[in-house]
Amino acid sequence: MTTQTTDGPLSTRASRRAGQTTGMPADRLPVPTRQRRPLLALLALVLILGGAALAATLVLTSGQKQEYLLINRDVALGQTLTRDDFLQQPLAATNSAVFAPVAVADFYSRVNGKKALTPLKKGSLLAEGTFGDAVTPAVGVGQIALNLPEGQYPAGLVAGDVIKVLHTPRANANGSTAQAGEKLLPRGATLVQAAYVTSVAASSSGQNGVVIGIDIRNQELAQSPNAGLPAVAAANAINAISVVKLDPGHDYYKGDS
Numbered sequence: 001m002t003t004q005t006t007d008g009p010l011s012t013r014a015s016r017r018a019g020q021t022t023g024m025p026a027d028r029l030p031v032p033t034r035q036r037r038p039l040l041a042l043l044a045l046v047l048i049l050g051g052a053a054l055a056a057t058l059v060l061t062s063g064q065k066q067e068y069l070l071i072n073r074d075v076a077l078g079q080t081l082t083r084d085d086f087l088q089q090p091l092a093a094t095n096s097a098v099f100a101p102v103a104v105a106d107f108y109s110r111v112n113g114k115k116a117l118t119p120l121k122k123g124s125l126l127a128e129g130t131f132g133d134a135v136t137p138a139v140g141v142g143q144i145a146l147n148l149p150e151g152q153y154p155a156g157l158v159a160g161d162v163i164k165v166l167h168t169p170r171a172n173a174n175g176s177t178a179q180a181g182e183k184l185l186p187r188g189a190t191l192v193q194a195a196y197v198t199s200v201a202a203s204s205s206g207q208n209g210v211v212i213g214i215d216i217r218n219q220e221l222a223q224s225p226n227a228g229l230p231a232v233a234a235a236n237a238i239n240a241i242s243v244v245k246l247d248p249g250h251d252y253y254k255g256d257s
Helices: 014-021 037-061 104-111 218-222 228-239
Strands: 066-071 084-093 141-148 162-167 190-202 210-217 241-245
Touching: 037 141, 066 104, 141 228, 141 241, 162 228, 190 228, 228 241
Parallel strands: none
Antiparallel strands: 066 084, 141 210, 162 190, 162 241, 190 210
């Protein structure tokens, strides 16, 4: 069968094709291609690699921690170091040439019984060079120990305090305070205007007395109106010394370094 048209005959199959073509909807708009973002991809890669490196570092260093000596309380210059002065602080092991903390394992062989060469602050790590066998007095400063009976020193006296040293002899049977051959000094006379306490320890004589170590300026002793160091030594020999704790803000010169 044929269909007649103005252009000529058209086969039935062609006619069907033409009808199908005419009834088809119009083509859809093309979908845009996905935009690539190489910088974002690179950033994500860097973050992933950085996280992996950090995790690996933590794993490797977690087994390299070491126990170091942490100062448990303030320690004055010249004070003897004991186990009560320290706690243990775990930290990553260090080989720094600038700051070298002391390991707990070295306490009994290197630290116990040594002297603090500098004032040590609570909460800091004990470092090399801050402790040793002895403390050398600063230039212009002398050191002396005083034996103080109970009642002749303030309660709570500790290393680091600044004190005034007074002459306080006890009266003998005849009411005199002077010993035979002793230079007579006024009762309550100032022997040392200001001295720095370097140590405080219980006296071996008992009766709640203490023995304190002090630093005294040589210039002050030379200018003392009460015979300076000889008077201090003489008064100390007969327990004729009392000390008064000065204000913490007292300006005390510790000598030339």
